[in-house]
Amino acid sequence: EIVLTQSPGTxxxxxxxxxxxxxxxxxxxxxxxxxxxQQKPGQSPRLLIYGASSRATGIPDRFSGSGSGTDxxxxxxxxxxxxxxxxxxxxxxxxxxxxxxxxxxxxx
Amino acid sequence: xxxxxESGGGLVQPGGSLRLSCAAxxxxxxxxxxxxxxxxPGKGLEWVxxxxxxxxxxxxxxxxxxxxxxxxxxxKNTLNLQMNSxxxxxxxxxxxxxxxxxxxxxxxxxxxxxxxxxxxxxx
Numbered sequence: 001e002i003v004l005t006q007s008p009g010t011x012x013x014x015x016x017x018x019x020x021x022x023x024x025x026x027x028x029x030x031x032x033x034x035x036x037x038q039q040k041p042g043q044s045p046r047l048l049i050y051g052a053s054s055r056a057t058g059i060p061d062r063f064s065g066s067g068s069g070t071d072x073x074x075x076x077x078x079x080x081x082x083x084x085x086x087x088x089x090x091x092x093x094x095x096x097x098x099x100x101x102x103x104x105x106x107x108x
Numbered sequence: 109x110x111x112x113x114e115s116g117g118g119l120v121q122p123g124g125s126l127r128l129s130c131a132a133x134x135x136x137x138x139x140x141x142x143x144x145x146x147x148x149p150g151k152g153l154e155w156v157x158x159x160x161x162x163x164x165x166x167x168x169x170x171x172x173x174x175x176x177x178x179x180x181x182x183x184k185n186t187l188n189l190q191m192n193s194x195x196x197x198x199x200x201x202x203x204x205x206x207x208x209x210x211x212x213x214x215x216x217x218x219x220x221x222x223x224x225x226x227x228x229x230x231x
Contacts, residue, residue: 033215044221044223045153045203045218047217096155096170097214098155099152099155100152102152
């Protein structure tokens with residue numbers, strides 16, 4: 001099973017700032033099968049990024065993903081008020097599909 | 109518009125059983141693998157089980173293998189999860205989730221999620 005470790009656990013930023021979230025895998029994620037999800041309190045997760053760098057339908061271009069192998073990054077170029085949430089990475093290159101423990105982006 | 113609506117959650121005693129359902133609409137249900145993903149209170153996401161579009165292939169997380177059974181009824185566009193021998197650690201919100209691409213199995217992210225149904229295992 002591939003273990004995903006996200007850092008930091010919490011990111012305290014102001015609207016307009018840049019957010020950089022990290023996801024590190026315990027072994028290489030095949031074919032960059034790495035996704036990012038956003039979850040707000042009381043809501044279900046929403047797919048943001050798949051294939052490490054492709055934006056899902058309707059996702060604003062301030063969200064971008066990068067990385068390969070074992071190291072992946074989600075970047076939010078300029079935080080909007082609605083972006084404060086918990087973000088999870090997920091690998092889907094091998095079974096079981098596993099998630100990171102999440103990074104909370106909170107308002108500073 | 110894709111919609112996934114879970115039902116069947118509730119309070120159950122340890123060792124008991126519960127059956128969850130997920131009603132799907134807005135897409136060709138039989139063409140997509142479907143999964144159950146759970147989230148314990150205040151915790152992260154854990155994939156539970158997947159079933160192929162035809163229903164012929166299934167997989168389970170080790171934590172539920174032998175206790176949970178996933179199934180689907182493509183004539184009714186419904187996904188099910190039969191949960192037996194429930195434990196306190198099974199307490200969570202259970203989401204049904206759709207694979208992004210038609211015909212894929214586990215090498216796919218989840219592009220739509222239901223709103224979740226809460227299962228509480230407690231005496």
